[in-house]
Amino acid sequence: MTDNQLNDWRAKALQFEQQINGIVIGQPSVIRNIVLAVFARGHVLLEGQVGVGKTTLLRAIAHGLGGDYQRVEGTIDLMPADLVYYTYLDEAGKPRVDPGPLLKQGSRLATFFFNEINRARPQVHSLLLRAMAERSINAFNRDYEFPHMQVFADRNRVEKEETFELPAAAKDRFMFEIGMTTPTDDTVLDELMFNQRFHDVDRLVAGMETGGIAYYELNDLAVMLQENIQGTPKLRAYALALWKASHYPQDYGIELTDVDMSALLQAGASPRGMSYFIRAAKVRAWLEGRDALLPEDLQAVYPVTMAHRIFLSPMYAYRKDELMPELINGILNQIAAP
Known part of the structure; x- marks a missing residue:
């Protein structure tokens, strides 16, 4: 990759950051750190109160990068198998097994959001550790590869009921731990309250330009950055x-x-x-x-x-x-x- 190509990529990265700042306002340092993690290919642990825009931010990231996005809710009864497959009865009453959130998109999985990770059991953390470290898991007697997957996990520090502290090994797999708090600037708060644009998240994210950054090229770009x-x-x-x-x-x-x-x-x-x-x-x-x-x-x-x-x-x-x-x-x- 030439210097001109790296400069072109830099322009795309800065435009990507600018677009996200237009969707999640009042969080420039958080967004800059997220962008750093995207191009360094590192997983991120987000910590913040409910409703500060964590999910909107990650949806914007996923939309801008392309690829597929999956979200899992951490609960006390979530088991490792729930990430891999789920079972149900079809319309004929026959049992079915379908791929779970980790397997559903296969190698196209680019952004995986684990909401309230500290509500999940340690057994679930263990499975996630392998997926984060090796970008693969073993299921149904075969390995499934996720070469482009980036994990973003959210930890809610307000409510402590039915939560598990993340072990040191799990924390160490995250490149960053980023705190995301409610904006304090009155102008930003006024926009969030009265500008209808920010009241419809689906429409807000869908209006973001996409295609400037290809998720499947990020791994090679990251290698070149580190060498240059x-x-x-x-x-x-x-x-x-x-x-x-x-x-x-x-x-x-x-x-x-x-x-x-x-x-x-x-x-x-x-x-x-x-x-x-x-x-x-x-x-x-x-x-x-x-x-x-x-x-x-x-x-x-x-x-x-x-x-x-x-x-x-x-x-x-x-x-x-x-x-x-x-x-x-x-x-x-x-x-x-x-």
């Missing part, structure tokens, strides 16, 4: 220090109020997280029109890539919402950029 965007030795050393600080923040002079830093962490970000971190930063550099990484690329994606991979010790876990942002900011502020 490079960093200097000093930049690479800076990235390594940011990752190490997620394990040993005290070694970098990072301190938090009323915290014993040597006892703060149970585990830091995984090597997989380090890989995702660099992949996402390279895509950001490309979207900014550069062929080289800069510190601001790393800093922009560090919170959404690393925060859900850092695990606090039990004595501090109850303060996670307070301490994690402080820790992330401390790392970014304390470690000098080249």
